[in-house]
Structure formats: C-alpha cells, structure tokens
Amino acid sequence: MNSRVLLGVNIDHVATLRQARGTRYPDPVQAALVAEEAGADGITIHPREDRRHIQDRDVLLLREVLQTKMNLEMAVTDAMLAFAEQVRPECVCLVPEKREELTTEGGLDVDGQEERVARACERLARIGAEVSLFIDPDPAQIDAAVRCGAPVVELHTGDYAEASDPEKADASFRVLADAVAYARKKGLIVNAGHGLHYHNTERVAAIQGINELNIGHAIIARAVFSGLKDAVRDMKAILDRARR
Ligand SMILES: CC(=O)[C@@H](O)[C@H](O)COP(=O)(O)O
Numbered sequence: 001m002n003s004r005v006l007l008g009v010n011i012d013h014v015a016t017l018r019q020a021r022g023t024r025y026p027d028p029v030q031a032a033l034v035a036e037e038a039g040a041d042g043i044t045i046h047p048r049e050d051r052r053h054i055q056d057r058d059v060l061l062l063r064e065v066l067q068t069k070m071n072l073e074m075a076v077t078d079a080m081l082a083f084a085e086q087v088r089p090e091c092v093c094l095v096p097e098k099r100e101e102l103t104t105e106g107g108l109d110v111d112g113q114e115e116r117v118a119r120a121c122e123r124l125a126r127i128g129a130e131v132s133l134f135i136d137p138d139p140a141q142i143d144a145a146v147r148c149g150a151p152v153v154e155l156h157t158g159d160y161a162e163a164s165d166p167e168k169a170d171a172s173f174r175v176l177a178d179a180v181a182y183a184r185k186k187g188l189i190v191n192a193g194h195g196l197h198y199h200n201t202e203r204v205a206a207i208q209g210i211n212e213l214n215i216g217h218a219i220i221a222r223a224v225f226s227g228l229k230d231a232v233r234d235m236k237a238i239l240d241r242a243r244r
C-alpha cells in the first residue's frame with residue numbers, strides 16, 4: 001500500500017467535447033500524455049456501450065502510448081469482455097451502465113449477479129488485468145466482491161460528493177470511511193472516485209487505506225481555464241497534502 005494516494009485521471013470528457021462537434025480535436029490521447037507528464041499515476045477511460053465519448057480508436061492508441069497504466073472502465077457484457085481481451089489493459093474496472101444516464105449513477109450490484117461478475121473477473125484475470133469492481137460503499141457489496149475474487153474495489157463517492165448539505169455529506173463520508181476500513185480488513189485494495197473535485201477531495205484522500213482516487217470531470221473542467229497540466233498538478237497537490 002502506498003503512503004501517498006495515487007491519482008488516476010479520467011479523460012472521458014475530453015472525448016465528450018470532441019464528439020460534441022464531430023471534430024478530430026481535442027484528442028484524449030494528447031490529454032493522457034499531458035496528464036502523465038503532469039504526474040498522473042494512471043489514465044482512466046470508460047468506453048461506454050453507446051460510445052458517446054471514448055472511441056475504440058482512443059483505447060487502441062492509448063494502449064500503444066501510455067507510460068503509466070490504463071484503467072479501462074467497462075460494463076459487464078460479452079462484447080466489452082472481448083474488447084478488453086483484445087486491448088489487454090493493466091487494470092479493468094467493472095461498472096454498471098445505463099444507456100439513459102448522464103453519468104454512472106451507482107455502484108455495480110455484485111451481490112445480485114455474483115456468478116456473472118465472478119466469471120468476468122476470472123476471464124479478465126486470465127489476461128493479467130488487475131480487476132476492480134466499482135461498488136457502493138456497502139459491506140454486502142464488499143463481501144460479494146471478495147467472493148468474486150476481485151483484488152480491488154473502487155468505492156463510488158457520489159453520495160458524498162453530491163450531498164445537498166454538510167450534514168448529509170458528513171453522514172455519507174462516515175459510510176465511505178467505514179467501508180474503506182471494512183474492505184481493507186477483508187484484504188482488498190481500495191480505490192474510490194466519482195464526482196470528486198477541488199473542494200471535496202482532500203478529506204477522502206486522508207482516509208487511511210485509500211490507494212487511488214480516479215477523478216475526471218473536475219480536472220477536465222478546470223483545464224479549460226488553467227490548462228490540463230496545472231489542473232492535474234493542483235489535484236495531485238491536494239492528494240499529497242492529505243497524507244502529510
Ligand atoms: C465509473 C465512473 O464513475 C466514471 O468513470 C464515470 O461515471 C464514467 O462515465 P462518464 O465519464 O460517462 O460520466
């Protein structure tokens with residue numbers, strides 16, 4: 001376990017901007033290289049089944065050029081599993097996906113589809129990918145992740161990040177911190193992410209046992225004004241400060 005918290009930069013929304021106009025720019029591949037140069041520990045991409053942002057071409061090119069690691073987020077479908085077998089990323093994060101959602105609304109229900117998720121974990125382990133399951137901070141889901149043989153969980157921080165008032169944020173934070181401790185006790189590597197930004201991340205990064213945070217929308221949004229290098233560096237500084 002690292003004493004510092006690793007930063008995975010999600011570059012989906014560089015592709016969102018490109019797809020909005022059907023242009024060749026901005027290129028998420030270029031964004032990934034800039035993010036790595038600024039200190040990102042890994043690059044996260046989520047080729048959704050509707051390919052609304054990240055395209056297959058992005059994934060294949062990134063596989064060639066990334067110097068850190070690729071964290072491929074994907075739905076648990078045969079088509080995506082076959083794609084992962086072609087790409088062979090260092091890390092795969094299995095996520096739930098709904099066509100009509102704006103972004104990932106909750107964690108994967110591992111408990112409710114254990115056999116299917118366990119089979120996917122096995123298949124991905126065979127290509128040497130480190131598999132993580134994107135789940136709600138819920139002990140029942142953590143237990144199910146252990147039974148599926150996933151070495152890593154990524155806890156969905158949406159409830160905390162999107163809480164409508166400080167009391168609700170505090171309550172969600174406690175649920176999150178308890179889930180981190182529980183998952184660590186079960187021997188899992190614990191990552192977290194979703195909806196984290198420059199004002200709510202330090203507290204999460206300070207939770208002992210967190211290995212990595214995956215952050216996208218806030219970093220890409222800040223990059224519009226500050227440039228991507230500074231946006232990544234500013235987020236890394238928050239993560240480092242949390243563990244001092
Ligand atoms: C799984 C997750 O939390 C994020 O990677 C994000 O939800 C991906 O989807 P979008 O980038 O389309 O929001």
Ligand SMILES: NCC(=O)COP(=O)(O)O
Binds near residue numbers: 010044154194196218
């Ligand atoms: N897995 C979470 C992620 O990659 C980042 O999500 P967001 O910061 O774009 O909400």
